[in-house]
Amino acid sequence: MPQPKFLIAGVLIIGAISYLMFSGINSSMVYYHTVTELLDQAEGLKGRGVRLSGHVDVGSIDRNDKENRLRFLVVEQATGKTVPVNYSGIIPDTFKDAAEVVVEGKYDLQKGEFQAHVLLAKCPSKYEREEYEGGYEGKVAAPAT
Amino acid sequence: MVDFGQYCLLAAFLLSAYGLLAGIVGVVKSNPAWIRSAENSVVAHFGMTLAAIIALWQLIFTDQFQVAFVASVSSTTIPFFYKVTALWGGQSGSLLFWTGILSALSMVAVLQNRRRNRTIMPYAGLMLTGTLAFFTLLVKFRANPFTLRPDFPAEGIGLNPLLQNYWMAIHPPILYIGLISVTLPFAFAMGALLSGKLDTSWIPTTRRWSLFSFSFLALGFTLGGVWAYEELGWGGYWAWDPVENASFMPWLALTAFLHSVMITEKKGMLKTWNFLLVLAAFELTIFGTFITRSGVVQSVHAFAQSSIGPYFVGFLLLSSLVGLIAIAYRSPQLVSEGRMHSFLSREATFLLNNWLFLAICFAVFWGTVFPIVSEWVTGEKITVSAPFFNKVTWPLGLGLLALTGVCPLIAWRKASARNFQRNFLWPLAGGFLFGLAALALGVRDTIPLLFFLAAGFVAATIVFEFYKGARARQTIRPTGFVTAVADLTAMNKRRYGGFIIHAGVVLAFIGIVGSSFYQTEEAFTLQAGQTQTVGRYSLTYHRMEEKRDAEKIAFFAWLDAYRDGELLGRFYPQLHRHFKQDQVVSEVAVRSSWTDDLYIVLSSWDEQGNVSFRVFINPLVNWIWVGIAIMVLGGFFVMLPNRKPHTLARARKKESEMAEAAA
Structure with missing residues (x-):
């Protein structure tokens, strides 16, 4: 059995680490939502970090590099519902029409617009275009979710 | 075929x-x-x-x-x-x-x-x-x-x-070697447990293979970082993506093992702990392979969703079970031969170092699996992003860096005031000097200052150790100082190779802190002949050009870059449009130096001749690459067998004979 002083030190260290992790999680928690969920729960999500996933609505990209601004619609393919996204920052190479995207930020209820500070576009391939068992389409297909 | x-x-x-x-x-x-x-x-x-x-x-x-x-x-x-x-x-x-x-x-x-x-x-x-x-x-x-x-x-x-990309060509094989080679330490540790041969004879082989994995993993995830930095065009090298974490976690567990095993060899303590660490490293490797290849977590670069996930879970559970049962079965024989006496002892600081490694490992693990766990428990999918990882790892990393200086020098059992004075006075002074230098260079934030202080301290302990060792060696055999350092290092590869690794760690830490806290980012649009200033740099845009081959069209922007008014040369940030995949890939132009990297991304252009760029100034990034290169070389160096003094003398005699013959 270790001496009490080492036990106490151990408990203190574990406590400090737990505190660090707990406060870290609380301050950077982000909720995953689909477009439908976001629109339905918009009121309750006020001020909360949200990670929204969907696809870029074809033809909706309005990109203005001069003003460092990007607007587009995220569409949920199952329902066809869309949310306008406003983003300024680095635009990944993989971002384009029909790409699968993840945006992180907050939903602005008044403007009805999602203010994103993170934009991820999934490599359209995820390394491979699609699992090869699925067959070769000969074109760039948006990967299935 | x-x-x-x-x-x-x-x-x-x-x-x-x-x-x-x-x-x-x-x-x-x-x-x-x-x-x-x-x-x-x-x-x-x-x-x-x-x-x-x-x-x-x-x-x-x-x-x-x-x-x-x-x-x-x-x-x-x-x-x-x-x-x-x-x-x-x-x-x-x-x-x-x-x-x-x-x-x-x-x-x-x-x-x-x-x-x-x-x-x-x-x-x-x-x-x-x-x-x-x-x-x-x-x-x-x-x-x-x-x-x-x-x-x-x-x-x-x-x-x-x-x-x-060149880096992407060599990064996966290296990383695979690093990950999969963790199987060997696992196999030898399990071999010792199952065969019941629990003396220290399993340690040298296990330790050597652990060092092998340690070096390849570090090289692997760093090359991945270099790739991300050069290819992805977001100005960074590490994003706490699950796939990155997957290779980082086993490395942390192995590094903890490489430290704790010294306590076992010297003091016969922490025996069970070692086996647990090796087992953890192996299971984390399998777990990492599982999350990378099964599509269970959202990652920018995971493989396609696939049906192999359940097999990995099965193998993970089975191997953990075998490992834990073996450890439990032998635990009566794994009694500690010594005990802790004081907080201020090498035993205690090594243990603390292990805890910090594991704490970082656990935090990274927790952050990686959080979306899965939260969905299980609350039904809501919640993720934690980069701020979580950063918030947790900065303080723990600082603690680790400081211990890098303390652990090798503090006395066993219980450190006395004399031990402190003898070993730590000069290094502490060195740390303060380094801190003051950082302050003079304009570093004002607390976290970077603390890191620079610690880095200076550790660097000073390393220099001090080599100096003391070489002086002692010179009293035995009168040679030049450099020869004495070389002899010393060759004769005690573990100790001095360890210091080389630590020196790499210090450099990497300086680079990571510098590039994380002092990055400058600017987005702007230019027309031919216009100039934009970013920090010490200014960029003049000239024209666009395109080049076509079977795979792609490459669009080049011609830019002249100046630093403090002095021409650095012409740079060509590019966008490549790949036909077959209908994908645009940006190729950044990077100008690296010891102080900072000028990192230019071509964003887009229009028919009116407006060309948009995004420019980053990333301080000290080179220090990371160099630091980790030193660390990896140090790792391989430690793996070499020690040369005995007499063979060394013989080699030297032979060399001088050959030199004479040549003359």
Whole structure:
């Protein structure tokens, strides 16, 4: 059995680490939502970090590099519902029409617009275009979710 | 070729299954013939896997697109070099490659140790053949790279353009070697447990292979960072992506092990702890492979969703169970021979170092699996992002860095005031000097200042140690100072190689802190002839140009860059449009120096001649690459056997004779 002083030190260290992790999680928690969920729960999500996933609505990209601004619609393919996204920052190479995207930020209820500070576009391939068992389409297909 | 490949895989699978069974029979009956046969099967397995790999390469080189894997990663137009790397450009091929590496390493381990570690080898062999059987099973029956398509397309999709990068070509093999080689320390540790040979004889081999994995993992994730930095164009190198974390976690556990094992060798303490760390490192590797390859977590660069996930979970559970039972079974024999006396002792600071490594490992693990766990528990999918990882790792990393200086110098048992004065006075002074220098250079934030203070302290301890050692050596053998340092290092590779690794750690920390806290980012649009200033740099845009080949069109922007008014040269940030994949990839232009990197991304342009750029100034990034390179070289250096003083003297005599002869 270790001496009490080492036990106490151990408990203190574990406590400090737990505190660090707990406060870290609380301050950077982000909720995953689909477009439908976001629109339905918009009121309750006020001020909360949200990670929204969907696809870029074809033809909706309005990109203005001069003003460092990007607007587009995220569409949920199952329902066809869309949310306008406003983003300024680095635009990944993989971002384009029909790409699968993840945006992180907050939903602005008044403007009805999602203010994103993170934009991820999934490599359209995820390394491979699609699992090869699925067959070769000969074109760039948006990967299935 | 397809049939040949399939037969090779089948033979490899049967061999590994046979090896496992023969090993079990051999161990149960303690029959050396069976054990020998099991060991030979590992060698044969390597032959078969190698043949399968060559067959797959052959199919890629000859554009056999009726093979689904070949069609998905290769095409007639990609350069030959990328046909070679296409082998690991997709799930099933990379899994075959992975199995091949494991097979090669297992063969080396078996051949090296069949005499040296006779008692533990049969059991270690069981672990190796078991793991081989698992991966070969997956490659043969679950993710078979030789699977045919119903048709024969005239052209393949080609390798993802983002993967067509020099770094991406060498990063996966290195990382795979790092990850899969964790199987060897695991096998030897389990071998010791199962055979009951629990003295320190299992340690040297395990430690050496751990160092091997440690070095390759560090090299692997760093090359991944270099790739991300050069190819992805977001100005950073590490994003706490699950796939990155997957290689970082086993490295942390192994590094903890490499430290704790010293306490076991010197003091006979922490015995059970060591086994737990090796087991954790192995399970984290399997876990990392699982999350990378099964699609359970959202990651920017995960493989396609796939059906192999459950197999990994099964293997993870089975191997953990075997490991934990073995540890529990032997725990009565793993009694500590010593005990802690004081917080201010080497034992206690090493233990603290281990806790910090594990705390970071646990935090990274928790952050990685948080979305899965939260969905389970609350039904809501919640993720934590980079701020979580940063918030947790900064303080823990600072603690670790400080301990890097304290641990090697503090006295065993209980440090006295005299020990402190003798070992820490000068280094502390060095740390303060470094801190003051940082302050003078304009560093005002608390975290970077603390890091620079600690970095200076550790650097000073290392210099001080080499100095003291060399002076002591000079009293034994009067030589020049440099010779004394070289002799010292060659004779005690573990201690001084360790300091070399630590020196690399210090440099890497300085680079990480500098580039994380002091990055400048600016986005702007220019017309021909216009100039934009960013920090010390100014950029003048001249014109756009394009170049076309079979794969892509490359658009170049011509820029002249100046630093403090002095011309640095012409830079060409580019955008490549790849036809086949209909994908645009930006190729950044980077101008590296010791102080900072000028990092230019071409964003877009329009018909009116407006060209948009995004420019980053990333301070001290080179320090990271150099630091980790030193760390990795240090790791390999420590793996070399120690030279005895007399052989050293003999070598030197020979050298001088040769020099005379030459003269």
